[in-house]
Amino acid sequence: MKIFIGESSYIIRKGIIQLLSQFKEVDIIKEFSTSDELEKALLESSPNILIINTAFNHEDIETAISESEHQPVILHLFNTQLPHDSTKTHLSVFENKATLTEKIENAIYISNENENINDSEELSPREKLVLKHVALGQTNKEIAEKLFISTHTVISHRKNITRKLNIKTVSGLTVYAILNKIIGIDDIN
Amino acid sequence: MMVIHGDIKMADLIMGDINILAIIQRLNIPLGFKEKTVSEVCIEHNVDIQFFIQLTQSYRDKDYFPKDHFLTFPVEWIIDYLRNSHKCYVEHRIPTIEKQIIELENNIQNQNSSELLLRFFREYIQEFNTHIEIEEKIVFPYTIEINKSIKDNQLTTTLKKRYSNYHIEDYVEAHNNIEEKLYDLKNILIKYIPPPTTNCKYNTLIFDLFRLENDLKDHSDIEDKVLIPKVHLLEKKLKKLKMEDK
Ligand SMILES: [Fe+2]
Ligand SMILES: [Fe+2]
Numbered sequence: 001m002k003i004f005i006g007e008s009s010y011i012i013r014k015g016i017i018q019l020l021s022q023f024k025e026v027d028i029i030k031e032f033s034t035s036d037e038l039e040k041a042l043l044e045s046s047p048n049i050l051i052i053n054t055a056f057n058h059e060d061i062e063t064a065i066s067e068s069e070h071q072p073v074i075l076h077l078f079n080t081q082l083p084h085d086s087t088k089t090h091l092s093v094f095e096n097k098a099t100l101t102e103k104i105e106n107a108i109y110i111s112n113e114n115e116n117i118n119d120s121e122e123l124s125p126r127e128k129l130v131l132k133h134v135a136l137g138q139t140n141k142e143i144a145e146k147l148f149i150s151t152h153t154v155i156s157h158r159k160n161i162t163r164k165l166n167i168k169t170v171s172g173l174t175v176y177a178i179l180n181k182i183i184g185i186d187d188i189n
Numbered sequence: 190m191m192v193i194h195g196d197i198k199m200a201d202l203i204m205g206d207i208n209i210l211a212i213i214q215r216l217n218i219p220l221g222f223k224e225k226t227v228s229e230v231c232i233e234h235n236v237d238i239q240f241f242i243q244l245t246q247s248y249r250d251k252d253y254f255p256k257d258h259f260l261t262f263p264v265e266w267i268i269d270y271l272r273n274s275h276k277c278y279v280e281h282r283i284p285t286i287e288k289q290i291i292e293l294e295n296n297i298q299n300q301n302s303s304e305l306l307l308r309f310f311r312e313y314i315q316e317f318n319t320h321i322e323i324e325e326k327i328v329f330p331y332t333i334e335i336n337k338s339i340k341d342n343q344l345t346t347t348l349k350k351r352y353s354n355y356h357i358e359d360y361v362e363a364h365n366n367i368e369e370k371l372y373d374l375k376n377i378l379i380k381y382i383p384p385p386t387t388n389c390k391y392n393t394l395i396f397d398l399f400r401l402e403n404d405l406k407d408h409s410d411i412e413d414k415v416l417i418p419k420v421h422l423l424e425k426k427l428k429k430l431k432m433e434d435k
Contacts, residue, residue: 165376166376166380167373167376167377168369168372168373169369169370169373171309171312171313171370171373172309172370172373172374172376172377174309175305175306175309175373175377176377176381178301178305179302179305179377179381179382180381185301185304185305
């Protein structure tokens with residue numbers, strides 16, 4: 001797991017690295033002392049977790065992240081006490097080791113979850129919907145009209161469905177759809 | 190991998206790779222080889238040794254396909270070979286799988302799934318039969334007629350009557366991947382059907398599907414890479430004849 005730290009204070013950066021070294025999941029840590037450096041790095045690759053001081057330029061950082069394929073979990077680091085409506089993604093330099101450790105642990109957990117979703121061969125709700133229409137024997141054009149999307153999008157959904165399920169033919173997809181109760185056996189003639 | 194040549198004993202060759210039996214059957218060679226070599230057996234049963242070796246070699250090694258060499262063999266040999274494989278599929282392989290799927294009913298907990306599979310497979314059989322019928326009733330006879338016309342140096346009556354507007358390109362366009370559905374079926378059986386009560390029958394079915402799928406790939410390869418180019422060549426020659434005929 002890769003973690004980026006955006007923090008201008010040397011001592012705080014080293015402190016965070018010290019905290020992170022408790023986790024065996026963490027194998028790459030990169031530290032950045034300015035917004036510019038961090039932004040540049042984010043354009044090249046994206047980390048699993050990004051710990052960033054609230055004083056950093058968030059707008060630029062967000063644009064840099066939005067380009068990337070995998071969205072990192074972001075932890076915001078406050079130089080002050082935390083506001084009372086703070087969440088588990090908010091860290092404060094005043095917090096004790098146990099609290100910070102727990103919050104980082106949570107971020108690692110969320111990041112792992114996200115990864116599993118990306119890798120999973122489960123169909124998305126949208127893909128299931130397209131599959132349903134395919135299984136009912138509709139053409140790409142008919143599906144596009146019904147779902148208000150372009151035929152091009154239908155085709156790309158179908159490609160993903162076939163890749164995920166490893167089923168190439170329409171009749172194969174129909175069998176899958178019935179087995180998984182996406183359509184009923186009586187829905188086909 | 191051993192290179193196949195005429196002096197190997199036929200029985201040893203088959204013992205080394207049991208799949209070669211399929212080719213032996215399609216070339217109408219009976220078993221009971223005793224100590225005879227590949228060339229002795231081929232000569233005895235009127236099979237060209239090179240044809241046998243190239244078929245076997247390419248069947249065994251999926252990266253080996255000597256297209257140019259195949260193109261030198263008479264088209265009748267290729268058609269005979271394809272016809273014999275059709276016969277084996279239609280009369281034996283497909284009905285066996287159908288029977289196995291019917292028997293699944295007592296073997297998987299969910300009866301609906303076995304019904305569904307049977308329905309899927311019966312649909313496939315229909316598609317398969319249509320596919321083969323087109324080849325047997327149109328493509329092969331057409332090929333034989335042009336071949337005969339070229340040999341006799343004049344258009345046969347059948348060719349003029351039945352195939353005046355036919356072109357092998359019509360077949361090329363419609364020739365679909367007949368093995369794709371088998372791939373799907375196999376995959377559905379492995380991944381999505383609730384597990385069977387006994388694995389033995391179920392596994393045999395999956396294994397048979399896998400074998401048939403591979404066999405059909407091989408079969409289509411010969412149609413696509415040998416038969417079709419061969420007919421293209423013949424059609425070129427035919428063009429001249431047609432001009433003269435006018
Ligand atoms: Fe065929
Ligand atoms: Fe075919």
